[in-house]
Amino acid sequence: MTVRKSIGRxxxxxxxxxxMASSAAAAPNKxxxxxxxxxxxxxxxxxxLYQGGGKAKVEVVYSAILVRHDGQDFLFDTGLGARIDExxxxxxxxxxxxxxxxGKPIVPAHAQLARAxxxxxxxxxxxxxxxxxxxxxxxxxxxxxxxxxxxxxxxxRAGHGADxxxxxxxxxxxxxxxxxxxRSGPYRGFERSLDVYGDGTVVLVPQFGHTEGSVGMFVxxxxxxxxxxxxxTVWSAAAIDAARPKFWLAQALVDADAGSTLSQVEKMxxxxxxxxxxxIVPAHDGRVQARLGYFPGWxx
Numbered sequence: 001m002t003v004r005k006s007i008g009r010x011x012x013x014x015x016x017x018x019x020m021a022s023s024a025a026a027a028p029n030k031x032x033x034x035x036x037x038x039x040x041x042x043x044x045x046x047x048x049l050y051q052g053g054g055k056a057k058v059e060v061v062y063s064a065i066l067v068r069h070d071g072q073d074f075l076f077d078t079g080l081g082a083r084i085d086e087x088x089x090x091x092x093x094x095x096x097x098x099x100x101x102x103g104k105p106i107v108p109a110h111a112q113l114a115r116a117x118x119x120x121x122x123x124x125x126x127x128x129x130x131x132x133x134x135x136x137x138x139x140x141x142x143x144x145x146x147x148x149x150x151x152x153x154x155x156x157r158a159g160h161g162a163d164x165x166x167x168x169x170x171x172x173x174x175x176x177x178x179x180x181x182x183r184s185g186p187y188r189g190f191e192r193s194l195d196v197y198g199d200g201t202v203v204l205v206p207q208f209g210h211t212e213g214s215v216g217m218f219v220x221x222x223x224x225x226x227x228x229x230x231x232x233t234v235w236s237a238a239a240i241d242a243a244r245p246k247f248w249l250a251q252a253l254v255d256a257d258a259g260s261t262l263s264q265v266e267k268m269x270x271x272x273x274x275x276x277x278x279x280i281v282p283a284h285d286g287r288v289q290a291r292l293g294y295f296p297g298w299x300x
Contacts, residue, residue: 027118029071031222032201033300036289037064037112039079039136042103048247049284050239058236059286062102062132064109065229066121066295067219069197074123075109076217076229077283078136082108083168087135091166099253102132110139116296125180125204127231127283128211129155130254134169141174148180148206151213180215182206188218189271207233209261210254221300226278228271233264235284243269 027035040062046053049060065076081087084106092100113121125146127133137145147155155177158165182192182204190205203218210232217229232254234240243266245251245258255261272278281288292299 027068027296028222028298028300031070031300032219033068033221033298034219034227035066035068035295035298036292037066037079037109037295038107038289039063039081039109039112040084040102040104040106041286042101046236046238048250049235050244050246051248052242052244053236053238053247059290060235060284061286061289063283063289064136065217065281066109066113067202067217068298069202073118073121074125075121075140076125077127077133077231078124078139079109080106080132081136081139081169082110083138084108084135087131087166087168090168091131096253099250100131108139109136112295125215125217126151127207127216127229128214129165129170130211130232131166131169133231133283134165137169137175138172142176144176144178146178146180148213148215150208151211151215152177152179154211154213180204188275189267190216207231207264209233209257209259209264211256223300225299226275227299228268228278228280229283230264230268230280231283233261233268234282237280237282237285237288240265240268240272240280 038061042060043057044060045055046058047055062079064079067074067076080102121140121143123144124140129147129151155165155170158167158170180194182194184193184195187193187203187205192206194204196202196204201220205216207214207216207230214231216231219227235246245262251258268280272280
């Protein structure tokens with residue numbers, strides 16, 4: 001019986017190793033694709049996400065976006081990291097915890113990538129540096145972290161609370177920061193942009209409003225599908241067509257400039273009317289992300 005159990009455990013281990021290897025092998029090595037790494041979630045009434053939302057509860061997700069361009073990977077945001085519990089305990093004020101929290105389990109992006117046999121990520125682009133987007137930075141030592149200059153100013157004066165940047169996440173001396181320079185000119189209604197690879201497949205644009213240095217990301221995959229990752233400019237894609245702002249309390253607590261944030265929502269609404277084939281992916285919209293599928297699946 002003991003021998004059988006040992007043999008059984010051996011083959012389970014072999015199967016797990018093969019699954020990891022096949023996950024890494026299944027990642028496209030040519031062209032452009034992305035995978036959504038879900039690190040955690042919770043439920044929230046839709047009415048808490050945007051003005052005019054319904055009473056039904058929807059899934060709020062905390063995700064990292066793994067972008068692959070001809071075999072080279074980077075992350076757009078990190079989701080919740082391995083140290084989120086201690087970060088939250090240290091830096092989230094108690095009075096804000098009923099409004100800003102996360103459910104269990106937490107499965108950090110770094111752990112999911114390691115289990116699937118992926119090499120260490122060497123570049124991370126932050127849509128912005130709030131706690132639920134930057135938590136995993138410390139899980140990727142040595143990675144180059146791209147932020148805008150205004151966002152870096154916020155990071156340099158990191159404070160406590162959901163509307164600021166957490167020292168426990170960005171205060172480490174081992175973090176390597178790089179400033180995003182929007183030098184590529186106008187792009188799809190945005191006055192400035194950065195064409196990351198010079199081929200139009202991955203383009204960063206400023207979305208200042210939610211924070212002074214927020215960034216959006218356009219991705220055109222190998223199949224020609226078009227996506228726009230808009231960070232926390234909106235929390236639900238349902239708010240875009242009607243250009244609805246966040247729930248008033250959330251707006252007051254988290255949007256640095258409510259007027260500029262709403263202007264960005266209106267810009268996205270106009271963009272989607274011009275391009276109905278564009279899929280806009282808010283950072284926390286579980287319905288949109290679930291339809292696209294999660295890691296280890298890929299969208300190409």
